[in-house]
Amino acid sequence: MSEVKVYAHRGASKHALENTWDAFQKACELEVGIELDVQITKDGVVVVFHDDNLKRLAGEKRKIEEIDYQYLKEIKIGKRWKRRFSDLEIPxxxxxxxxxxxxxxPLNVEMKNSFAAHPNGxxxxxxxxxxxxxxxxxxxxPQLLKEMKQLMPTKEMALILKKSVPLETLRRMDWVDSIHLHRKLYSLSFLEALHEMKKTIRVYGLIGSEGAMKRIAPELKGIITDHPERITKKLRLTYDR
Structure with missing residues (x-):
């Protein structure tokens, strides 16, 4: 089996509401890692939630960084048009x-912008x-990662890229250990350049049908996906050839 680790994006979010206990339990059943998002409340409580505000999943136009946990813990989240996703709590x-x-x-812990707003985040x-x-x-x-690297110098810090950044800019970020590329930025030449910088490389957004899945680059160490079952199956087929 490949050394490439698969991470379920926001948990197994095709089976259950993203970033909830149901999604994490399903990812555990699938025997994959979990990518999750963390936010911090005004009074310094860290919760698992993707959006900066509650509008999409709770119907409230309030930012998490502006409210206390006492209020947030009473909030129920869900997709109202899907009954099975209703009345869930923010973990x-x-x-x-x-x-x-x-x-x-294994966990991929993504820090959101609320940590930059909190003095001790x-x-x-x-x-x-x-x-x-x-x-x-x-x-x-990059700034949040730099602060975390100073606090946890032996731990891996990964910069997420959704658009191209000059290689020299990445080279100067010596506190960045890893690069997470959107699938649109995936190319063997880019992976090779990052590998020369001794950066760990993961790709996000793959669904399993891309050409990248037919020949797994040796530099690639992880895949973050909404389709962990499909990706895991593809990896097995690729490496069993």
Whole structure:
């Protein structure tokens, strides 16, 4: 089997509502890693939630960084047109981290923008992750990753790219250990250049039908996907040839 690790994007979000216990339990059943998003409330509680505000999943135009957890914990989230997704709670990050540790599930912990708004956000998250082994931290923000690297110098920091960035810019970010590429940026030449910088490389957004799945580049170490079952099957077929 390949050394490429598969991470279920926001948990197994094709089977259950994203970033919820149901999605994480299903990802565990599929025996894959989990990519999840963390936000921090105004009073410093870290929760698992993707959006900066509650509009899409709770119908409220409020930012998580502007409300206390006491209010947030009463919020029910779901897709109202799908009854099976209704009345779900926003998970506490600490509880998910401890569960993943007990289950030996690799985590890709994506920090969202609310951590930049909280004066102690990175410190709170670093303390919460202390003692967890198989995880890396990802973000679109180089600055957040730099702060986390200072707090956790031995842990892997991954910069998420959805558009091309000059190689020299990436080379200067010596606190960035890994690059997470959108599938549209995937090319063997780019992977080789990043590999020369000694960056760990993962790709997100693959669904399993791309040409990249027919020949897995040796530099590729991880795939973050909404279709973990399909990707896992494709990897088995590729490496069994």
């Amino acid at each position: 506490l990050a600490y509880e998910v981290f401890q569960w993943a540790k007990e289950k030996n599930i 990175p410190k709170i998250l670093a303390a919460m992750l202390d003692g967890l082994d198989d995880f890396h931290i990802s973000s679109f923000s």
